[in-house]
Amino acid sequence: MRSDMSLLTRWIQPNERVLDLGCGDGELLAHLKREKNVSGYGMEIDTQNILKCVERQVDVIQQDLNEGLAYVDDQSFDTVIMTQSLQQTREPDLLLEEILRIGKRAIISFPNFGHWTTRFYLGFRGKMPITRSLPFRWYDTPNIRLITFKDFEILCREHGIRILKKTVVDNEHAENWKVKMFPNILGEIALYHIEKI
Numbered sequence: 001m002r003s004d005m006s007l008l009t010r011w012i013q014p015n016e017r018v019l020d021l022g023c024g025d026g027e028l029l030a031h032l033k034r035e036k037n038v039s040g041y042g043m044e045i046d047t048q049n050i051l052k053c054v055e056r057q058v059d060v061i062q063q064d065l066n067e068g069l070a071y072v073d074d075q076s077f078d079t080v081i082m083t084q085s086l087q088q089t090r091e092p093d094l095l096l097e098e099i100l101r102i103g104k105r106a107i108i109s110f111p112n113f114g115h116w117t118t119r120f121y122l123g124f125r126g127k128m129p130i131t132r133s134l135p136f137r138w139y140d141t142p143n144i145r146l147i148t149f150k151d152f153e154i155l156c157r158e159h160g161i162r163i164l165k166k167t168v169v170d171n172e173h174a175e176n177w178k179v180k181m182f183p184n185i186l187g188e189i190a191l192y193h194i195e196k197i
Contacts, residue, residue, distance in 0.1 A: 009028075
């Protein structure tokens with residue numbers, strides 16, 4: 001399991017009802033069911049990933065998150081998780097509102113487009129960066145939104161979203177004192193635990 005996923009499991013309480021948006025192959029939800037006895041669903045658009053979820057005995061719904069979550073009842077879940085997918089949505093601000101309507105809390109992670117390697121690549125090479133956490137070219141990337149940690153925190157303030165916890169990790173997916181001092185430059189991936197005020 002990706003280390004950022006391992007980190008966010010600390011914020012999930014046993015027996016919670018969880019929705020994992022863009023759940024991929026269901027690895028995280030399967031782990032949470034096993035280790036924390038959670039119940040819930042994954043949502044995924046890719047057919048091959050849905051088949052992998054079924055193999056892992058993860059309940060999954062095929063859904064394009066850009067089409068919204070209007071059919072899901074308010075406060076249906078204790079926690080809604082979205083790992084490294086927010087930057088791939090057309091209207092992330094509206095999706096965050098929906099996430100916090102259907103969940104009491106949410107855990108969101110995304111790559112930092114303000115990381116020093118991205119800045120360096122763009123500044124000195126003059127073209128869109130290709131890095132370990134952003135391995136695509138500008139024309140085949142699923143990332144349609146460029147987010148920095150500061151941008152996300154401003155969005156939270158503007159939408160009345162409280163940040164409960166935040167963890168920023170480096171390119172090895174580890175927490176350390178340097179990243180904590182300069183998160184927007186040295187942090188490669190952020191994990192935010194949030195709720196609506």
